[in-house]
Amino acid sequence: MEDRELIRAAIRARENAYCPYSGYGVGAALLACSGRVYGGCNIENAAYGPTNCAERTAFFKAVSEGEREFLALAIVGGPRDGELQESISPCGVCRQVMAEFCPPDFRVLLAWGEGADQYRAYTLEQLLPLGFGPDNLK
C-alpha cells in the first residue's frame, strides 16, 4: 500500500476523534502484514486518565482481531476544528506499545496533509532508541 493511502486513512479516522476536553483530534491508521488497515482516533474521558490515544486505539483494534505483525502507522493530529498544519509525534506510551509488536524498522509516517510532500517517515528505532521490549524477557 502507498504511504499516502495510509495517511488518507488516518485523516478519515480522525473524523471520529472523541476529544471534548482537549479539542485536539488525532487519527491513526495501522497497516498490518495481512494487508488490512486499522483506523484509530483518540477517545477522551471525563476522568482524563482513561483517555486513549489514536495510535493505541488502532493497535488494540488490530491485536484484538488477531493481528500480530505490522508494517507501518500513519498519524495526523491538530485542533479538532482547524486544518492540519504540522505533524505530531506519538507519546511515549504509544511508542512502547509499538515496540511490543513491531520490529525496529517499523515505519511511522507523521503527516500534516494528503500531499506527497506532506509527511516524514521515521523508523520505530528512531522514535524509541534503546527501548525495553519483549526480547528483554526472553
Ligand code: THU
Ligand atoms: N493524543 C493522541 O491521540 N496521540 C498522540 O500522539 C498525542 C496525543 C491525544 C490524547 C488527547 O486526547 C489529546 O491528543 C491531547 O493530548
